[in-house]
Amino acid sequence: xxxxxxxxxxxxxxPGIATSRSRTSAWDGPLETVLRVLPLVGLAELxxxxxxxxxxxxxxxxxxxxTIYAVxxxxxxxxxxxxxxLAGAALVLLGVRAWLRGSRSATASILAFVAASVVLAVAxxxxxxxxxxxxxxxxxLVIVVPFLVMPGRxxxxxxxxxxxAVALLSSYAGLAADGAVFxxxxxxxxxxxxxxIAEALVIVTxxxxxxxxxxxxxxxxxxxxxxxxxxxxxxxxxxxxxAITGILVLWTAGLRLYLPVWIYAVALWAFAATAIGWRRRxxxxxxxxxxxxxxxxxxxxxxxxxxxxIALMVLTDGAAVGGLPRR
Amino acid sequence: xxxxVTRFGSRGRTIxxxxxxxxxxxxxxxxxxxxxxxxxxxxxxxxxxxxxxxxEPWDPFWSRLPRVDLPLSAQQTLPPMGGSRWTLTARAVQxxxxxxxxxxxxxxxxxxxxxxxxxxxxxxxxxxPAVASTSVPALCMGDPTATMNIWQWRAAWQADVNRxxxxxxxxxxxxxxxxxxPFADDPVFRPGEYxxxxxxxxxxxxxxxxxxxxxxxxxxxxxxxxxxxxxxxxNGRWRVVFARPLAIGREGNVDLAPDDWTDVxxxxxxxxxxxxxxxxxxxNFVRLNLxxxxxxxxxxxxxxxxxxxxxxxxxxxxVGWVLLAWKPQRRPA
Numbered sequence: 001x002x003x004x005x006x007x008x009x010x011x012x013x014x015p016g017i018a019t020s021r022s023r024t025s026a027w028d029g030p031l032e033t034v035l036r037v038l039p040l041v042g043l044a045e046l047x048x049x050x051x052x053x054x055x056x057x058x059x060x061x062x063x064x065x066x067t068i069y070a071v072x073x074x075x076x077x078x079x080x081x082x083x084x085x086l087a088g089a090a091l092v093l094l095g096v097r098a099w100l101r102g103s104r105s106a107t108a109s110i111l112a113f114v115a116a117s118v119v120l121a122v123a124x125x126x127x128x129x130x131x132x133x134x135x136x137x138x139x140x141l142v143i144v145v146p147f148l149v150m151p152g153r154x155x156x157x158x159x160x161x162x163x164x165a166v167a168l169l170s171s172y173a174g175l176a177a178d179g180a181v182f183x184x185x186x187x188x189x190x191x192x193x194x195x196x197i198a199e200a201l202v203i204v205t206x207x208x209x210x211x212x213x214x215x216x217x218x219x220x221x222x223x224x225x226x227x228x229x230x231x232x233x234x235x236x237x238x239x240x241x242x243a244i245t246g247i248l249v250l251w252t253a254g255l256r257l258y259l260p261v262w263i264y265a266v267a268l269w270a271f272a273a274t275a276i277g278w279r280r281r282x283x284x285x286x287x288x289x290x291x292x293x294x295x296x297x298x299x300x301x302x303x304x305x306x307x308x309x310i311a312l313m314v315l316t317d318g319a320a321v322g323g324l325p326r327r
Numbered sequence: 328x329x330x331x332v333t334r335f336g337s338r339g340r341t342i343x344x345x346x347x348x349x350x351x352x353x354x355x356x357x358x359x360x361x362x363x364x365x366x367x368x369x370x371x372x373x374x375x376x377x378x379x380x381x382x383e384p385w386d387p388f389w390s391r392l393p394r395v396d397l398p399l400s401a402q403q404t405l406p407p408m409g410g411s412r413w414t415l416t417a418r419a420v421q422x423x424x425x426x427x428x429x430x431x432x433x434x435x436x437x438x439x440x441x442x443x444x445x446x447x448x449x450x451x452x453x454x455x456p457a458v459a460s461t462s463v464p465a466l467c468m469g470d471p472t473a474t475m476n477i478w479q480w481r482a483a484w485q486a487d488v489n490r491x492x493x494x495x496x497x498x499x500x501x502x503x504x505x506x507x508x509p510f511a512d513d514p515v516f517r518p519g520e521y522x523x524x525x526x527x528x529x530x531x532x533x534x535x536x537x538x539x540x541x542x543x544x545x546x547x548x549x550x551x552x553x554x555x556x557x558x559x560x561x562n563g564r565w566r567v568v569f570a571r572p573l574a575i576g577r578e579g580n581v582d583l584a585p586d587d588w589t590d591v592x593x594x595x596x597x598x599x600x601x602x603x604x605x606x607x608x609x610x611n612f613v614r615l616n617l618x619x620x621x622x623x624x625x626x627x628x629x630x631x632x633x634x635x636x637x638x639x640x641x642x643x644x645x646v647g648w649v650l651l652a653w654k655p656q657r658r659p660a
Contacts (some may be wrong), residue, residue, distance in 0.1 A: 029337030030344040032417055037345070074356070081360075082352035192414045247400050256398065302507040 019327050024146035025100055028325035031093040034086050035314065035324070039290035041083040042307060048076025048295045050252045080303075083294075087306040088114060094313055101322025109139040110321075113309065117302035136305045137171045140164050143309060147316035155212035160316055162205040163292065167308055169198035170254075170299045198297050199255055203267045209289070213277045220277060227273035231265040254298030285323060287312030370395045370591065372419035373428060373622040379420065379427055384559045384566040389429045392418035392622070399595060399608035405644075410608035411600055414552050415451075421573065421617050426583055428569045430593060437560040438598030439482040441526065442499045443631055444634040447598035448483035451558075451567050452607075454592045455581040457539070468540035476581045477538040477546070480556040480567045482598070485534035511652040523550065534558065535569060537578035551577060573617075583617055591615040 053073045076159040091114050099104035116132040144164040148157050173194040237245040238261045246257050257264060273291040291311035318324035354360075371393045380386035395417050401410030416431040431453055440446045457474035469475035497503065510516055519527030525536055525548050528640035534557035537549040553575045574582035581589060590612040596602040 026337050030341040033341045033346075034344060078352055078356045079353040082348060085351050085655060086350045089348060139610075192398065195398070245566075250398075250400050256400075 005021045025097065025325075027093055027096055027280075031090065031097060032325045034090045034093065035287060035310070037282065038083065038086045038090055038310065039287040039294070041079050041086060042294035043290055045076060045079040045083045046252060048072050049080045050076075052076065071224050083307075084303050087303060087310060088117070090310050091306055094310070094318075097318075098321035099326075103320060103322055105142050106320040109135070109142040110309065112138045113302075117306060118298070119216075120302055125313070132305070133171050133174050136299075136302075137168055137175075139309050140167050140171075140312065143312045143316065143320045145320075147319040150319065155208065155215055156278070156315075159205060159208040159212050162201055162208055163308075163312060163315065166198045166201045166205065166297055167299065169194045169201070170297050173198070174299065195298075196256075196258065199258065202255065202297055203259070203263055206267035206274075207273040213274040217277055218279065223273045223277035225298060226276050227269045227271075230272050231269035234268055235261065235265050240283065252296065254296040254300075284314050286319075288312075343408065346441060353418045368395050370417050370419050370613055370615045372421045372428075372615065372617045374585065374619050375420045375422050375622045379422060379570070380427075381427060381555065381568050381570045382557045384429065384557055384568045385561055387419060389566070389568070392420055392429065393420045397593060397613060399593070399610045401608060403572060406493040407604060407606045410595075410602065410606060410660075411597050415595055415608075415610060417591075417593060417613075419615060419617075420622060421585065422581075423573075423585055423619075425572050426568055426617065428591075429566060430569075431563050431564055432595050433568040434560070434565065434597060436599050436600070437482060439486040440499075441481075441483045447566060447601055447603045448481045448596070449598045450479060450481040450596040451565070452477050452479040452567055452594045454478075454594070455589055457579050457581055468542055469545065470542045474541045474579050476579060478554045478556070478569050478571070479536045479538060480534050480558055481536070481568065482558060482565070484531055485556070485558050487529075487531045488534050492531070500618070507516070523548070537580070549577065549579065551575075553577070553580065585617055585619050587646060588614055 033280045051221065052069075053076055090111050095110035095114070098104075098278045113132070113135045116135045120132050141164070144160055148161055148164075150157070173191045177195070242261075244315070249255050249257055255264070271289065271293075275286045278289070279286040288311045291307045291314065295307040295311060299305050299308065313321055314324065354385045377388075380388050397415050399410065399415055414432065418429040418431075420427050420429075430453070432451070434449060437485045438447060438506045454468075454475050454477045454587065456469070457476045468477070498507070499530060508516065514521035518598050520529065533552045533555050534556040535552075537545055537552060537554045539549055548592065554567045554569060554571040556567060558565055573584055576582065581591060592612045593610045593612075596606070597608075602608075
């Protein structure tokens with residue numbers, strides 16, 4: 001099997017990243033497969049476990065609805081577990097890849113996050129929660145900064161920087177709430193403010209990604225038209241039952257929808273158009289955007305934090321880990 | 328080992344990774360386990376050695392307690408649905424005998440009356456699993472196997488406590504004229520009060536109803552007023568303090584102890600927009616830690632709250648500087 005490097009999308013000679021076609025690893029194949037499968041499994045988990053499972057009270061309590069509901073939520077539960085494990089596997093493989101490419105800081109931060117996640121999963125959250133958040137914030141910086149300091153590609157750097165800003169603001173909100181564990185008298189506050197700013201930045205991020213895609217590929221009608229569907233679905237659901245739609249969006253994506261809903265619809269259209277548009281030329285970025293969607297912005301568990309780290313590595317074309325594998 | 332690893336090609340490793348992932352996911356699903364940890368908010372009740380100003384919700388004492396800002400959302404599980412408040416700030420403290428919980432939220436205007444059928448009161452509720460230190464039960468008033476203890480403070484009850492009940496026609500409609508009731512105090516003509524309906528009480532000792540529930544439609548008032556509460560509206564914000572002995576030994580009531588923990592959830596009603604019953608803003612469960620660690624003396628609280636923002640900014644700059652100084656190694660093709 002021939003494996004070649006996919007660094008910087010179509011620009012294999014882009015500066016700033018250690019690239020090598022000769023230093024392929026036998027673990028590139030598994031990594032590439034996991035990165036392809038993970039967005040699909042994560043999306044299944046998002047739809048079946050975090051969305052469908054939560055509307056169970058509105059499902060009729062007689063057959064065959066009960067059986068269908070039980071089967072679909074069981075699949076969703078399995079998808080959640082599979083997605084969690086695949087996310088862990090992807091992080092370990094990316095960490096190994098970074099090690100083989102000489103990026104020790106990326107390896108250290110990624111594997112430290114995996115270790116913190118395993119410790120938390122085994123020992124329970126409680127006092128260890130802030131540790132994982134801090135390691136997560138560190139990993140975000142280590143993954144993103146090499147991409148941000150590269151020359152050129154302003155649009156992509158702005159978009160990735162915004163994603164990182166959202167992640168850090170959300171982490172701040174979590175850390176400020178966790179602060180009571182380490183220093184109960186320290187009440188830094190600003191939790192809600194950080195969350196609201198992060199949510200506003202989500203809108204800007206979607207538009208920045210859209211601009212980046214259009215500048216690279218031009219306006220293609222296919223993705224623009226296809227992306228209307230989810231945006232219209234959001235508006236339709238909001239109009240049909242704004243309260244239930246709002247709480248589902250809060251529980252699944254972490255968005256409060258405190259801005260006028262048409263803004264979110266426009267952002268969703270731009271986000272979906274970009275994801276669909278990138279699929280032809282840079283499909284890994286489509287996967288990264290799906291992972292962003294699945295991760296949401298509340299980042300309330302190590303699972304979604306891990307997804308966001310993977311999404312960042314994919315959207316930066318693996319800048320911190322020596323590129324991404326491609327068959 | 329190296330021989331075994333190299334014997335498998337990339338395809339073999341891919342199959343191995345996916346196979347192991349599927350098997351592990353199946354094992355976790357069958358066992359009900361999860362390989363991810365949530366990171367919930369924690370509300371810490373430290374030990375205070377001073378007298379707690381329970382009747383003064385806006386005393387500076389409360390502002391220097393550890394606080395947690397909790398997002399709320401509209402209750403959408405059962406009709407009547409609704410809820411319009413976004414955020415609630417919670418604080419807690421204990422003094423080895425009682426636990427005190429202070430909550431604060433914004434409200435455009437106070438609503439303190441239930442004297443007419445179209446008037447609804449502002450309110451806030453704190454909810455605990457009746458048995459502390461157990462797993463989290465259903466958020467919506469528990470279930471038949473997990474009883475919940477709910478403390479509900481109402482602005483209308485607070486007004487009754489402060490100035491006496493005015494839920495009568497004379498107070499509500501000052502210009503009305505009533506000929507007279509011949510048996511004004513006969514329980515026959517006061518059925519609500521006679522059967523113990525909390526809404527019909529005229530003499531209140533507490534602004535808080537102590538309630539017990541085991542699922543939807545099972546909410547019951549505990550006749551023993553073990554929970555006290557005081558609330559004041561100031562500058563567009565309500566602040567309410569709940570106070571109760573740590574343990575009271577009554578079925579359905581949560582019993583706590585120093586160095587104990589339980590789960591706690593909050594709900595807010597805005598009477599001004601007609602919120603009542605299930606029309607409320609609810610927050611998810613957070614963890615309430617009671618600790619024997621003494622409360623830091625006044626003035627020793629966090630000096631400058633945006634400092635963590637600047638710490639993050641410093642981290643950004645430091646890492647950026649390190650990476651700017653770092654020269655990437657370009658390997659020969």
